[in-house]
Amino acid sequence: MKEPTSRKRLAGLLFVTALLSAAVAIGITALLVNIFQRKVEAKNPFYRVVTLDENTVDPVKWGQNFPMQFDGYRRTVDQVRTRYGGSEAVPHTPSQADPRSVVAQSKLEEDPRLKVMWAGYAFAKDFREERGHAYMLLDQTFTERQKVAKQPGTCLHCHASMVVAYRKVGFEAINKMPYFEARKLVDHPVACIDCHDPSTMALRVTRPAFVEGMRNLKHDPNYDPNTMATRQEMRTYVCGQCHVEYYFKGPDKRLTYPWHNGLRGDQILEYYDTQTDHSDWTHAQTGAKVLKAQHPEFETYNQGIHARSGVACADCHMPYKREGGLKISDHHVRSPLLNINRACQGCHRWEEEELKARVETIQERTFQMRNVAMDALMALIDDIKTAAAGGAAPAGIEEARKFQRKAQFLLDFVEAENSTGFHAPQEAARLLTLSVDYSRRGEMALRTVPVPQTASR
Amino acid sequence: MRTRVVIVAIGILIGIAAGIGSYTFIYAKGYSYLTNDPAACANCHVMGDYYAAWMKGPHRSVAACNDCHTPHGIVGKYATKASNGFWHSFYFTSGRYPDHLEIKPRNRRIADGACLKCHAEITQAIGEVSCVRCHWDVGHMK
Numbered sequence A: 001m002k003e004p005t006s007r008k009r010l011a012g013l014l015f016v017t018a019l020l021s022a023a024v025a026i027g028i029t030a031l032l033v034n035i036f037q038r039k040v041e042a043k044n045p046f047y048r049v050v051t052l053d054e055n056t057v058d059p060v061k062w063g064q065n066f067p068m069q070f071d072g073y074r075r076t077v078d079q080v081r082t083r084y085g086g087s088e089a090v091p092h093t094p095s096q097a098d099p100r101s102v103v104a105q106s107k108l109e110e111d112p113r114l115k116v117m118w119a120g121y122a123f124a125k126d127f128r129e130e131r132g133h134a135y136m137l138l139d140q141t142f143t144e145r146q147k148v149a150k151q152p153g154t155c156l157h158c159h160a161s162m163v164v165a166y167r168k169v170g171f172e173a174i175n176k177m178p179y180f181e182a183r184k185l186v187d188h189p190v191a192c193i194d195c196h197d198p199s200t201m202a203l204r205v206t207r208p209a210f211v212e213g214m215r216n217l218k219h220d221p222n223y224d225p226n227t228m229a230t231r232q233e234m235r236t237y238v239c240g241q242c243h244v245e246y247y248f249k250g251p252d253k254r255l256t257y258p259w260h261n262g263l264r265g266d267q268i269l270e271y272y273d274t275q276t277d278h279s280d281w282t283h284a285q286t287g288a289k290v291l292k293a294q295h296p297e298f299e300t301y302n303q304g305i306h307a308r309s310g311v312a313c314a315d316c317h318m319p320y321k322r323e324g325g326l327k328i329s330d331h332h333v334r335s336p337l338l339n340i341n342r343a344c345q346g347c348h349r350w351e352e353e354e355l356k357a358r359v360e361t362i363q364e365r366t367f368q369m370r371n372v373a374m375d376a377l378m379a380l381i382d383d384i385k386t387a388a389a390g391g392a393a394p395a396g397i398e399e400a401r402k403f404q405r406k407a408q409f410l411l412d413f414v415e416a417e418n419s420t421g422f423h424a425p426q427e428a429a430r431l432l433t434l435s436v437d438y439s440r441r442g443e444m445a446l447r448t449v450p451v452p453q454t455a456s457r
Numbered sequence B: 001m002r003t004r005v006v007i008v009a010i011g012i013l014i015g016i017a018a019g020i021g022s023y024t025f026i027y028a029k030g031y032s033y034l035t036n037d038p039a040a041c042a043n044c045h046v047m048g049d050y051y052a053a054w055m056k057g058p059h060r061s062v063a064a065c066n067d068c069h070t071p072h073g074i075v076g077k078y079a080t081k082a083s084n085g086f087w088h089s090f091y092f093t094s095g096r097y098p099d100h101l102e103i104k105p106r107n108r109r110i111a112d113g114a115c116l117k118c119h120a121e122i123t124q125a126i127g128e129v130s131c132v133r134c135h136w137d138v139g140h141m142k
Helices: A004-041 A059-065 A067-077 A113-117 A133-142 A153-158 A163-168 A171-176 A179-183 A208-218 A231-240 A265-274 A297-301 A313-317 A352-389 A394-415 A425-446 B002-027 B030-034 B045-056 B065-069 B074-094 B105-118
Strands: A247-249 A254-256 A320-323 A326-329
Touching: A004 B002, A004 B074, A059 A067, A067 A133, A067 A326, A113 A352, A113 A394, A133 A153, A153 A171, A153 A179, A153 A254, A163 A171, A171 A254, A208 A231, A208 A254, A231 A297, A231 A313, A265 A394, A265 A425, A297 A313, A352 A394, A352 A425, A394 A425, B002 B030, B065 B074, B065 B105
Parallel strands: none
Antiparallel strands: A247 A254, A320 A326
16 A cells, blocks of 8 residues: 555646646647637638628728728827827817817917918918828818818818719819808718729729819820729829819819929919919918918829839838738828838838938928928018018019918928928928028018029029 | 556646647648748748748749758757747747848848858958848849
8 A cells, every 4th residue: 555645646746747738738729729820811811791882981881891901990090199290189178169079289389480371361270280081071070260261062072981972962063062061961081982992992083183183284184093093003193182282263162283284382383373363362461362282292202202113102101011811901091100110111121210210310301491491481471561561662562472472382382291301302302492582582572672583493 | 556547647638738739730730840841931921922032032943941041050050940930930929020020130140151151252252241231132032
């Protein structure tokens, strides 16, 4: 017979061994299941859960067939700052008129010179950093600009999912409507259907103003991006439908992209100066007929090295990402600075910190030039006011006002563009130099010395 | 009698663990890692792009993965395979790795060493310069 202690020892050995081999078995089974999952991932399954057609506006339905893309799309609610852009969540007290509890930081408070540049225009009342796509319709509905000016239905062209509304009611008809009447026709911010054909998922453009703009740019009345553009061009055009400079033409408020002479800031200014008598408003401090530039990302990007190298908007703002064995476009559209590995390092073999530093160097320089141009404009506006109050010659004042219009449009063209120069650094510098020169010539006009009419090119 | 029961029980437990273990090893094509076949490195789909790019690259007919990514001595070769194999499996299993992979300094030194070894005749005069810093696409053509 064994001693009791020996029996105890054996029982203990059994227990410990059982525990250990159970742990090993659990570990190996977990690994086995993981390997199984990875193998399944590599098979790229697609399940058609719902049928999508030209009336399916709700992105939730599309998300049932494409859950990974939908997951990214929903993440555009995130508010993250970058050094010169991105949005910061700022608490807001909800009211009857504006139920938002969170908004983005006010750009007007960050730089009060903007209020002077836009004096007399709704932008001088409320202008905040843009938030992600998810907020486009909400923020447009509740901005204070709606309260100080009567906005047309035209605005919805780029702030709502318009495919069905344009098909049923019409582009021209919606342009003419008051904003809040047109607003009743739509429910969603930009959605799947705006960029994808529901039967093939192919990219497509659906905005009438973009197609017209491209026809004017290419001087080809039959140009159709949906049949004539390459796949890579389409990966830029879907974004270029809205991230552009525009104006509301005539009493019908027809949305128009001013690309008749080309896409560069000074070519667009030339179009406004010589081919239309358009001005967005009359400057409240100087009486100048002035223009507001609006987020010309497409135009600016087209002047830069990335466009020249055939890199599309989506390559950096919606880079490919791996979901298991699948490679999908990241539908969380955002600043590439928040996603450097996927957005930049596929091509640029440098560390993240180095790449970020390169971008921020460009932005810092652009921002400094923008500030110089802004100061020059402030001085001109001030001097026009003083000259007018002092009874200066009307001809000189009128000439100075024209220079103010040019100076502030080109400055705004860089200011309103959402890359702080990165999309085309030298082009941004060129436009800001032209702006400073226009402010300078405006000052000269007030001093009644002969003013050179053109800069040497 | 009791001792025999205990030994049988222990044997069963070890057998279960070994059985699941060897099934997993075969299911995961573990044996393939003992070969020199580049397809083995692409068992995990994360390496699929790199495998495809190698097949397009100029070295495809003269060098397989191991020729550039492991040192040439037998000890160094299997030590590197074991270390990289473990960490690659670890990150692939956990899913925590960036989409665009960046080679670690140690593995870059190994790749550079492989360049210098095969191309010794024309590289003897070159000192401490990383070959792949400029010739980054010799192994994998994007």
